[in-house]
Amino acid sequence: xxxxxxxxxxxxxxxxxxxxxxxxxxxxxxxxxxxxxxxxxxxxxxxxxxxxxxxxxxxxxxxxxxxxxxxxxxxxxxxxxxxxxxxxxxxxxxxxxxxxxxxxxxxxxxxxxxxxxxxxxxxxxxxxxxxxxxxxxxxxxxxxxxxxxxxxxxxxxxxxxxxxxxxxxxxxxxxxxxxxxxxxxxxxxxxxxxxxxxxxxxxxxxxxxxxxxxxxxxxxxxxxxxxxxxxxxxxxxxxxxxxxxxxxxxxxxxxxxxxxxxxxxxxxxxxxxxxxxxxxxxxxxxxxxxxxxxxxxxxxxxxxxxxxxxxxxxxxxxxxxxxxxxxxxxxxxxxxxxxxxxxxxxxxxxxxxxxxxxxxxxxxxxxxxxxxxxxxxxxxxxxxxxxxxxxxxxxxxxxxxxxxxxxxxxxxxxxxxxxxxxxxxxxxxxxxxxxxxxxxxxxxxxxxxxxxxxxxxxxxxxxxxxxxxxxxxxxxxxxxxxxxxxxxxxxxxxxxxxxxxxxxxxxxxxxxxxxxxxxxxxxxxxxxxxxxxxxxxxxxxxxxxxxxxxxxxxxxxxxxxxxxxxxxxxxxxxxxxxxxxxxxxxxxxxxxxxxxxxxxxxxxxxxxxxxxxxxxxxxxxxxxxxxxxxxxxxxxxxxxxxxxxxxxxxxxxxxxxxxxxxxxxxxxxxxxxxxxxxxxxxxxxxxxxxxxxxxxxxxxxxxxxxxxxxxxxxxxxxxxxxxxxxxxxxxxxxxxxxxxxxxxxxxxxxxxxxxxxxxxxxxxxxxxxxxxxxxxxxxxxxxxxxxxxxxxxxxxxxxxxxxxxxxxxxxxxxxxxxxxxxxxxxxxxxxxxxxxxxxxxxxxxxxxxxxxxxxxxxxxxxxxxxxxxxxxxxxxxxxxxxxxxxxxxxxxxxxxxxxxxxxxx
DNA sequence: ATCCTCCCCTAC
DNA sequence: TAAGGTAGGGGAGGAT
Numbered sequence: 039x040x041x042x043x044x045x046x047x048x049x050x051x052x053x054x055x056x057x058x059x060x061x062x063x064x065x066x067x068x069x070x071x072x073x074x075x076x077x078x079x080x081x082x083x084x085x086x087x088x089x090x091x092x093x094x095x096x097x098x099x100x101x102x103x104x105x106x107x108x109x110x111x112x113x114x115x116x117x118x119x120x121x122x123x124x125x126x127x128x129x130x131x132x133x134x135x136x137x138x139x140x141x142x143x144x145x146x147x148x149x150x151x152x153x154x155x156x157x158x159x160x161x162x163x164x165x166x167x168x169x170x171x172x173x174x175x176x177x178x179x180x181x182x183x184x185x186x187x188x189x190x191x192x193x194x195x196x197x198x199x200x201x202x203x204x205x206x207x208x209x210x211x212x213x214x215x216x217x218x219x220x221x222x223x224x225x226x227x228x229x230x231x232x233x234x235x236x237x238x239x240x241x242x243x244x245x246x247x248x249x250x251x252x253x254x255x256x257x258x259x260x261x262x263x264x265x266x267x268x269x270x271x272x273x274x275x276x277x278x279x280x281x282x283x284x285x286x287x288x289x290x291x292x293x294x295x296x297x298x299x300x301x302x303x304x305x306x307x308x309x310x311x312x313x314x315x316x317x318x319x320x321x322x323x324x325x326x327x328x329x330x331x332x333x334x335x336x337x338x339x340x341x342x343x344x345x346x347x348x349x350x351x352x353x354x355x356x357x358x359x360x361x362x363x364x365x366x367x368x369x370x371x372x373x374x375x376x377x378x379x380x381x382x383x384x385x386x387x388x389x390x391x392x393x394x395x396x397x398x399x400x401x402x403x404x405x406x407x408x409x410x411x412x413x414x415x416x417x418x419x420x421x422x423x424x425x426x427x428x429x430x431x432x433x434x435x436x437x438x439x440x441x442x443x444x445x446x447x448x449x450x451x452x453x454x455x456x457x458x459x460x461x462x463x464x465x466x467x468x469x470x471x472x473x474x475x476x477x478x479x480x481x482x483x484x485x486x487x488x489x490x491x492x493x494x495x496x497x498x499x500x501x502x503x504x505x506x507x508x509x510x511x512x513x514x515x516x517x518x519x520x521x522x523x524x525x526x527x528x529x530x531x532x533x534x535x536x537x538x539x540x541x542x543x544x545x546x547x548x549x550x551x552x553x554x555x556x557x558x559x560x561x562x563x564x565x566x567x568x569x570x571x572x573x574x575x576x577x578x579x580x581x582x583x584x585x586x587x588x589x590x591x592x593x594x595x596x597x598x599x600x601x602x603x604x605x606x607x608x609x610x611x612x613x614x615x616x617x618x619x620x621x622x623x624x625x626x627x628x629x630x631x632x633x634x635x636x637x638x639x640x641x642x643x644x645x646x647x648x649x650x651x652x653x654x655x656x657x658x659x660x661x662x663x664x665x666x667x668x669x670x671x672x673x674x675x676x677x678x679x680x681x682x683x684x685x686x687x688x689x690x691x692x693x694x695x696x697x698x699x700x701x702x703x704x705x706x707x708x709x710x711x712x713x714x715x716x717x718x719x720x721x722x723x724x725x726x727x728x729x730x731x732x733x734x735x736x737x738x739x740x741x742x743x744x745x746x747x748x749x750x751x752x753x754x755x756x757x758x759x760x761x762x763x764x765x766x767x768x769x770x771x772x773x774x775x776x777x778x779x780x781x782x783x784x785x786x787x788x789x790x791x792x793x794x795x796x797x798x799x800x801x802x803x804x805x806x807x808x809x810x811x812x813x814x815x816x817x818x819x820x821x822x823x824x825x826x827x828x829x830x831x832x833x834x835x836x837x838x839x840x841x842x843x844x845x846x847x848x849x850x851x852x853x854x855x856x857x858x859x860x861x862x863x864x865x866x867x868x869x870x871x872x873x874x875x876x877x878x879x880x881x882x883x884x885x886x887x888x889x890x891x892x893x894x895x896x897x898x899x900x901x902x903x904x905x906x907x908x909x910x911x912x913x914x915x916x917x918x919x920x921x922x923x924x925x926x927x928x929x930x931x932x933x934x935x936x937x938x939x940x941x942x943x
Numbered sequence: 944a945t946c947c948t949c950c951c952c953t954a955c
Numbered sequence: 956t957a958a959g960g961t962a963g964g965g966g967a968g969g970a971t
Binding site: 039226229230232233410411412413414493494495496497498499530597622623624625626628 | 947948949950951952953954955
């Protein structure tokens with residue numbers, strides 16, 4: 039998308055907030071529990087019952103007392119007709135169904151309408167959701183309950199059933215279907231999700247590719263001239279659709295082509311019926327907004343009056359741009375600049391379809407594509423040009439025609455030696471053009487380029503540069519790197535210094551790796567009760583979990599982001615349901631266990647929320663972000679099979695147990711300051727361990743910055759890394775490194791016998807699980823310790839295990855040189871592929887007539903699985919080696935720590 | 944010195 | 956009315 043977005047965030051400077059400790063005595067505990075119960079019960083919805091209709095979409099009932107039909111039947115009816123059944127009343131409960139209510143209960147239930155069960159049965163009979171207000175059991179709300187004479191519903195199926203004359207109240211985040219509706223209408227959400235989708239898609243296509251490119255072959259067949267132009271240097275193509283959203287919507291309105299057009303939700307630039315108090319709010323917010331703006335920046339609400347539409351222009355045609363209209367501008371302002379501006383609605387489906395066509399077309403020539411967004415990408419076309427012998431101009435014309443014919447949407451392409459040059463070329467090519475910025479011309483070309491055209495220069499940076507009196511790349515070329523870095527920061531200064539002369543060393547990135555997943559809503563957030571707030575947080579937890587789950591990931595870090603109304607800002611925002619002027623706050627938590635279900639995300643986010651401790655009525659935005667991602671370890675196949683087959687009630691119970699066990703484990707870890715306590719059998723070992731622990735703590739154990747430096751030195755180590763690298767692309771080795779997730783022993787014990795056995799066999803768990811099993815007994819005998827306790831995960835390194843540990847057969851002198859060689863090597867990234875390290879060790883071991891080292895890794899495989907933790911396929915990390923032993927761990931984070939004191943001397 | 948957290952900035 | 960999302964880079968400053 040062309041970035042003409044001149045949005046000025048109203049959350050300009052955030053205030054540092056004091057962090058309050060959670061006050062456990064101050065309980066909205068009941069609310070939380072209720073919400074949690076509701077979540078669990080929500081999971082019953084629709085299970086096993088065939089869907090007959092969606093009459094009750096958006097309806098969530100709670101049945102109170104005896105009814106006819108009885109509660110179970112109502113539950114089934116809701117499931118069959120698209121509604122939700124709540125066993126407990128929660129904030130998202132839309133209706134209470136009851137036939138008879140004692141007065142006491144009415145007090146407790148608040149404003150949720152209490153409706154007779156006949157509402158449900160009759161709605162089903164009519165095949166349409168009838169107005170519940172005709173079926174109220176009791177009027178328990180005076181304000182919210184409109185007293186209107188409703189039209190009588192005719193008992194005739196052919197006749198359109200009359201609707202109540204007054205529309206439903208404003209839809210805020212408190213409404214049950216808000217999230218879905220919001221996302222269905224959010225252009226920014228669409229842009230984001232499509233962008234992620236195409237980045238992923240390119241990776242997928244590259245993996246699956248058979249190396250045959252249909253489009254390229256056609257082109258080769260068409261080729262008539264044999265004079266192959268030998269392209270010497272890399273040619274990067276940047277391709278970008280012209281005012282994408284407009285072009286797509288114009289396909290349905292070709293009559294508006296060539297006219298000033300804008301895509302917005304609103305149709306009119308001026309509003310009618312703006313109430314005086316709304317006007318006052320607007321004026322207050324606008325003036326506050328201007329006050330908060332940095333000096334020298336013109337306000338976005340400049341020239342906007344109290345009747346102007348604040349609907350944002352997602353995209354505008356080039357004709358509209360001639361009047362000064364820009365993407366991101368408010369419609370109200372735009373129509374003032376251009377009264378004849380035509381507004382068109384979004385065509386989300388069209389956008390998806392066109393962008394898919396675009397990618398399909400390019401992918402039929404090459405997969406050297408870096409997806410930028412749904413309408414923009416970088417392509418390395420060097421090989422295409424070489425193979426076809428086409429000139430850049432010929433190729434550009436050809437591909438642009440093909441895209442135009444397929445999508446009816448114009449695009450522009452730019453070519454250059456690097457991505458920056460290609461991008462700048464596209465800028466010149468627009469609209470509907472093409473341009474090749476040749477290396478010879480770059481020096482003179484750059485001098486004239488505006489700094490705002492450089493990637494990385496946005497509103498804030500531009501402001502700083504302008505303050506320094508800099509406007510063009512030519513200006514920038516005269517400034518020293520040091521000055522620039524002082525003003526803009528190390529990295530940005532360095533980047534800009536290079537970019538202003540046309541240098542860009544960032545290679546195209548064909549493989550995209552997700553680092554975070556988030557879901558945030560900064561629109562429509564208006565909570566009337568804390569319960570509504572938690573309920574929304576819960577919905578968001580489910581949403582963000584699902585997104586993470588969809589890409590088969592798990593996270594270890596959760597961040598809660600809030601927008602809170604600035605104290606000076608009016609309660610009601612200028613923009614309808616907007617966030618207005620806000621302070622932004624965030625708080626994160628890093629866990630030793632992965633967030634592997636929505637409940638745990640909700641639980642943690644609630645704790646974060648309480649730490650930030652905002653006034654729920656001042657909330658204007660809520661977001662959840664998951665980071666420190668790792669591949670999902672699929673739950674044991676037998677277990678998931680069981681969960682699927684068993685009825686949902688049981689599944690929920692088991693899920694709940696898994697959840698609880700996770701939390702339990704987390705608490706244990708936290709109480710031991712991040713390390714799992716290993717119970718020691720002898721005092722000497724304890725002291726050794728604590729020594730080692732000290733050393734680990736004093737060392738930097740995260741090591742996430744220790745990366746393969748890609749050194750090409752010869753020698754066994756380099757060879758090893760080359761092998762590791764290639765193994766990454768080898769599907770077979772990926773398969774070998776299939777992940778497993780271990781479940782809690784207590785949960786295992788409660789599973790049905792046959793299932794449990796299966797799981798235990800799969801994980802090699804017999805010894806650990808059976809509380810009084812034979813092997814366990816023999817262990818006890820061996821170690822000479824009597825205990826009736828079940829084996830706890832944190833005690834698993836018992837003497838028996840240690841004795842079996844293969845390292846004990848080696849002397850330190852034998853191991854040390856092997857390890858040391860790695861430790862001292864510059865190229866050592868400290869992160870190793872498990873298979874490769876085993877193989878490498880094996881080779882060394884054979885050389886040295888040592889056979890046991892590989893066993894260490896298979897041992898680790900098994901025993902990490904036998905803990906209630908997730909083991910990582912990716913690498914095994916040696917954290918520390920001392921005279922006393924070696925400390926190693928799996929994964930990139932503090933998943934589990936184990937001290938291998940067995941190899942001590 | 945180097946990490947982590949909480950921001951800010953940018954891009955689409 | 957209006958649908959102000961989302962991912963990634965990076966910096967300041969505190970913790971270790």
